Amino acid sequence: MISEIEMIDRVMRATHFNELKQHNGSVLQFKDILKTIHPDKCKHPQAQEATNRLLAMHRHFTDGSPYTDDSGEFLTNDFWVKYRGEEFVIAAAKQKQQQVMAGAGAHLKRYMPYVWDSDRSLLLDQRAIPLVNLTLPQEHVNWVVSRLLEFCMLLHRQLGMAHLGLTPAHVMLVPETHGIAVAGFYHAVALDSRVSTISAAYRHWYPGSLLDSKKATENADLEMVKRVGAYLLGDRSGLGNALIRTHHREFVDFLLGADDDSLSCYEKYREMLDKNFRSQFIHLNI
Known part of the structure; x- marks a missing residue:
């Protein structure tokens, strides 16, 4: 078991939700983390702040955050990108990027560490x-x-x-x-x-x-x-x-x-x- 103090410290230090899920080889569930630090049960002075931070990180990890680019709106949780803008613009970008990838040497490919898993979304190799x-x-x-x-x-x-x-x-x-x-x-x-x-x-x-x-x-x-x-x-x-x-x-x-x-x-x-x-x-x- 992780103590309230340790869990709050981890939440306040974490840069993204995925960083919180792993602990000593085991996978922590969101509801268990929330239960540990929620101010209804936890009296730590940073309980509310940590809970708000946890909820924001989980929302970003689950749903992604909105941005705008030349095709319109897109969502990303730093591990995937989902484009929601003009379909023909996105299709053109995908076609051009795949053309570049096909002709690129190994070093240039390192600057495109992702794959298209659909006509509108990318999966990133690492957090970006x-x-x-x-x-x-x-x-x-x-x-x-x-x-x-x-x-x-x-x-x-x-x-x-x-x-x-x-x-x-x-x-x-x-x-x-x-x-x-x-x-x-x-x-x-x-x-x-x-x-x-x-x-x-x-x-x-x-x-x-x-x-x-x-x-x-x-x-x-x-x-x-x-x-x-x-x-x-x-x-x-x-x-x-x-x-x-x-x-x-x-x-x-x-x-x-x-x-x-x-x-x-x-x-x-x-x-x-x-x-x-x-x-x-x-x-x-x-």
């Missing part, structure tokens, strides 16, 4: 959290941007394609491994081909050259990665100007600069990281 509304410390933004730049480099070099939809709803964190999962291939097209759709909600994230020429470029994906970096540091505009006086200057200069080649951009970024930041694995408790 959308970037929507997240703000992260500099040391974690460093590796997220690095992963995204590497994804772009591989997508551009191996398949000659541009993603064109690297927004917070289409990129998910895999916190346990410092990985990312990229979805939302709605706008993906061959490099140098005509662009017919973009993310309307993030129109200001695209470079003016793409909006003028309607031609897919490596620069467009690289600019969106930099917007994601600024967004995660707290600048919700994604433009990065608000970070000049508050964050690392060389990192912000990188976000504000322009790059046209994904390989040279990735190499420049890694060199900047090696020069200014310690190389270390810092656990992301999220």
Whole structure:
């Protein structure tokens, strides 16, 4: 048996409900956890707070939480994604992602750690959290941007394609491994081909050259990665100007600069990281 104090401590520390289910090789049931910590029976001063937290985690795990992307609403509990928006848009994204997966090398495939289990839903290999509304410390933004730049480099070099939809709803964190999962291939097209759709909600994230020429470029994906970096540091505009006086200057200069080649951009970024930041694995408790 787990004591009330221990169970409340576990609930308050847990980042997701699945983390609570396992205990010493046994599986704990939701009703048993709730019975242990509910304030009707438990007199611990944090009983109500822990109960509210448990109910929220269980609701998220069971039903998922709602987000919006370029197809409309989707639900995720961090282990699956269920799309509920425009059917033809979702179908196009699935077809394009599977095309990418079929031609991808092993390293690029690691950035798509999921399978389509229906026409409208994904099953994730590991817990993955959308970037929507997240703000992260500099040391974690460093590796997220690095992963995204590497994804772009591989997508551009191996398949000659541009993603064109690297927004917070289409990129998910895999916190346990410092990985990312990229979805939302709605706008993906061959490099140098005509662009017919973009993310309307993030129109200001695209470079003016793409909006003028309607031609897919490596620069467009690289600019969106930099917007994601600024967004995660707290600048919700994604433009990065608000970070000049508050964050690392060389990192912000990188976000504000322009790059046209994904390989040279990735190499420049890694060199900047090696020069200014310690190389270390810092656990992301999220």
